[in-house]
Amino acid sequence: MIKYLSLQLLVLIISITASAQKFIEPIVGYQVSPKKYYAFSQLNVGVQTVLLNKKKKPFFLKILGSLPLANKSLDTAYTTNITLPVMNLAQKVIRPLGFEVSIGKRFILPINSKHNLFSFNLNAGIVYQRLQVKYNFDQKNYILLNPQKTVSRVGGLVGFQIEYMKVLKNGRFFTQIGISSSPINKREKNQNNFNFLIPIALNFGYSIKI
């Protein structure tokens, strides 16, 4: 499936880049995952290139890195050593990292004025997520109860964003709120009580004509 998606992405990138390139758009933002047990959060840094096809419809190629913001919590560890307290706390730190490459299309809504553009975007591509779990506790004497493990997954991605764009004198400022899927791939059973992120993102960008 990953090979198929990669091939599709490559073909689309080649076909789009064959047309004239118009804008480059740096993006920063913040995203959270509203999953049941853990609200993971990440900082987004990326860039997208907006290209116009022959019908002047805007397509974009997006590369986005999602840097982890540490999620700290406490778990419990126990011991049979009677010289020590039976229970001890273990600090757990989960760092969710993400990286995506996708292509998408801006559907500009017909309610726009000349300087204010509203659109919705659809994108699809490939995403990698890694949820790193680290514990800080007395490993020699204590045993963790229900430990979690580091997991990673590569898979397909689909996303949807609503976007507002302000046309300025030397460029275009935009903000977008959107949601993306977690990596679409075969599920592997594990002991974790958290899942891969389905991020809700608030991003800001600046569109520079090139």
Place this chain on the structure above:
Amino acid sequence: MKNFPIQLITQTIVVLFFLSCTKVDTTFYEDKYNNKLSIFSNKGYNIMSCKIDNEPWLTEERILKGNFALGPSTYEVYIRKEGLFAVGDYANFSWPGKYAKSAIGSDNINMYIKLPQANSLLSLNQFNKKRIALDTINGFFRTLIVGSPSQTYYSKKTGIVFFETLQIDSLGPNNFRGKISGLFETSDTILKITKGRFDHEIVPEIIK
């Protein structure tokens, strides 16, 4: 010969039918801090693992069999009332299993706990969240390990057990359900058990 494919299909369906009546109800997740041992959990993974003289040892899988499957279900733990000094004064937690490196085995680890109230398995509930030193009077361990001298089984081992969860509910006479999880170790030097952890869902077939 003409009927061969039909026979083959029929036999395959029959075999698949019987196999489908069997379910493995044990979940193993490896502990990254103690290779080849299961994690310490309280989720009802139905497993016990430990190290015996530093060698990983695990219980057999819980295999549930339906009405059409061949043979009875097998469990990774059995809890029985036993009379050592008086009728029903101890609860015997018996774990059948083998070393992780062994393909087959029929070892057994037993943990005897003196019942706070004679003949009452429900009285074990007061050990929930408790750590108990088993000093041979209030409890002890016995290990039956294939290849070890038989006298090692009959010697009572002292040790420690911690019940993270010990919840037994009575649904009627000799009909119990619940869950237990915890840690244990022995303090003997021969067949020394360390890093022991268990997590079981208690069903009536296990506990009598």
